[in-house]
Amino acid sequence: MNLLKDGVALGLVVRTELSRKLTVDGITQAYPVYKIRLDHLYYNDQNDRIATWISQYKSQHDGQSPNTSKGDMYNDIIEDFIVKSNPAAIVATQNNIELVDQREPGVVLVDGRIIDGNRRYTCLRRLSNKNDRFKYFEAVILERNIESSAKQIKMLELSIQHGEESKIDYNPIDRLVGIFNDIIDTKLLSVSEYAKSTSEQESDVRKRMEITGLMIEFLDFINAPKQFHIARDLQIGFPLEELAKLLKKCKSEDEIEDLKICVFTNILMKTSNDLGRFVRKIKDIVTSDYMGEFIEEQKEIAYRVVENLPPKGSVNEKLIREVIRANDEVGQALEQSMEKSLTKAKKTETRNRPIQLIEKATTLLEDIDMIILHKFNDSELQRVKRQLSKLEKVIDEIRANLDE
Structure with missing residues (x-):
């Protein structure tokens, strides 16, 4: 009609x-x-x-x-x-x-x-x-x-739902699903068209596309391809956002893929009540000497989880909550691996803190423009000399402790 x-x-x-x-x-x-x-x-x-x-x-x-x-x-x-x-x-x-x-x-x-x-x-x-x-x-x-007007209609809908002052507060997963459908899958809209419709920067849309890609990979990982309702029910939006930031600290493609496996497994098993914060903690391990050890331990556990996953079409929210996450042994193993590596990384960071501070102080001193010093008045020069005297005392104290 x-x-x-x-x-x-x-x-x-x-x-x-x-x-x-x-x-x-x-x-x-x-x-x-x-x-x-x-x-x-x-x-x-x-x-x-x-x-x-x-x-x-x-x-x-x-x-x-x-x-x-x-x-x-x-x-x-x-x-x-x-x-x-x-x-x-x-x-x-x-x-x-x-x-x-x-x-x-x-x-x-x-x-x-x-x-x-x-x-x-x-x-x-x-x-x-x-x-x-x-x-x-x-x-x-x-x-x-x-x-006949799919693109125009979609842009209007996005403008109303996301671009106006009274926009609806969408669930993060709903927005990722929209980006997948409209930009990645059907290619109905370009990044610039989507950004224009939602009054966003193109860079922000591209960041969300990265997170959308991680959502698709996670659902594939748990044998639930494109079952977006599972992603929404498990509330994985924020953990995936933190993972996208973390992956930028990886040094190789292999490291990126390995880290995804580790984080996906922990999200699936829900090893923390605050998975976003949990992923942020991994940053301290990624930048430490214990990254390789952490990855190997986590991957070994992850393979055990993956091997026991039901086939595609059988995974649902109830099974994840009542069966997969009920495996306390695996959950505890993942947590213990994380805590062990995190403790080692923090100890190393504490031990290296003096070196980091000395390196930072040296860099700051090297950045001083000597020409400006010649333009100081007497009061400013006296202030510099007093600070240099304090600095010499601190250096002497450090050297004395090194000689003990």
């Missing part, structure tokens, strides 16, 4: 006196707002947040996605996902709409696909079950379809 033609003619769509400003194809203008019957709208399966949940549905239904043509059945499936993603937000929004009606118009395509307003639409569907007053959704209707 074309909402602006058939919908209006049948009385299912009614124009209101409201309008909403949107920037479409680089042009900002006010678009009229319509009241649209709820049963002639449907959720956008290409929305970043919804795409994460659809990955879970596919894993439970032999790789099949929910069918958008099945009307209420399709909407019921997605509604359940949206409610579960943030129940508190749904309750707050639903209570507000019930009290003062829908205040912020959404955005839909002419075929009924919702581009902005999934949460509001969800709340109205729930409220309409007990009161017909809520059976309409107020929204701008764009005369576009996903087949």
Whole structure:
């Protein structure tokens, strides 16, 4: 059904006196707002947040996605996902709409696909079950379809969801899934187009692409390729962000791959309640002489974990939490390896601290511009001489301790 033609003619769509400003194809203008019957709208399966949940549905239904043509059945499936993603937000929004009606118009395509307003639409569907007053959704209707205007529609959606002042606080994994789908997998958008839509720097988008790549590698590592809901459920966004920084300190590609295996295994086994902080601690080991020893120990344990992983298609959140992570022996072995290497690295750092300070002091003194010294007045010269005398005493004391 074309909402602006058939919908209006049948009385299912009614124009209101409201309008909403949107920037479409680089042009900002006010678009009229319509009241649209709820049963002639449907959720956008290409929305970043919804795409994460659809990955879970596919894993439970032999790789099949929910069918958008099945009307209420399709909407019921997605509604359940949206409610579960943030129940508190749904309750707050639903209570507000019930009290003062829908205040912020959404955005839909002419075929009924919702581009902005999934949460509001969800709340109205729930409220309409007990009161017909809520059976309409107020929204701008764009005369576009996903087949011919996919790029423009996606850029508009990103602009609304991430680029405006009232942007939704997306789960980090949802954003990574969006980057994977839009830039890496389908190549629907370029980095510059994505950055423009979300009002970000291109460098920030590229950093998130690195983290997205790590998410894909992690899911492959645990035999759960593209099961994004697992990444979201395990809350691996921040640990992967820290890992991306850590990998830049590696000296070779082999070291990078080895370190990924170590960190992926610890994330899977959840050897710390704060995995982001745990990954940051590894930095002290990476920059020490004990990196090789740490890597070998961790890899040996990692291989034991990988060998016992179920085949692809069998890994899910419950199995990870109740079976894989229940192996206390492996978890303790990983923790002990980490603590041992970290203790050695810290001892070495403490022992080398005097050398590091002397090297730093020498570098600072060597950077003094001698020409400037000739321009000092008497007071400034006396101050320099006093500090040099103190410095000589400190050096003499250090030498005396070295001769003991």
